[in-house]
């Protein structure tokens with residue numbers, strides 16, 4: 001019984017990983033996030049940022065990825081459930097997109113606070 005619990009958890013991890021791969025393959029802006037993540041992590045290594053700075057950097061990257069992925073889920077879900085135009089769908093999609101904007105602005109501010117002192 002314990003074995004089947006562990007194998008189910010491993011399978012769930014695999015499905016979640018497949019979700020990340022599907023997101024990157026299907027969404028062009030996800031590939032921009034991959035590039036941005038590589039650039040930020042490379043800069044963090046180059047400037048040897050401190051442990052607390054790493055924590056904020058990783059949280060900012062994760063925040064943007066998470067909101068972008070959930071926004072994609074909302075868009076796909078609404079297109080599937082309600083392909084026709086509807087004001088409520090517009091509201092749902094625009095609020096989800098707004099969440100991405102909030103995360104992106106927060107990440108940009110965190111990045112500026114951390115990296116500007118290292119660069120200059």
Ligand SMILES: Nc1ncnc2c1ncn2[C@@H]1O[C@H](COP(=O)(O)OP(=O)(O)OP(=O)(O)O)[C@@H](O)[C@H]1O
Pocket residue numbers: 075082083084085086087089090091093094097
């Ligand atoms: N089914 C719908 N009913 C009403 N408004 C919609 C519907 N689908 C999209 N919209 C609205 O039309 C506008 C553009 O939608 P669209 O999905 O193209 O946004 P987008 O963010 O540019 O998409 P993508 O991220 O796929 O490029 C948004 O304001 C969105 O809320």
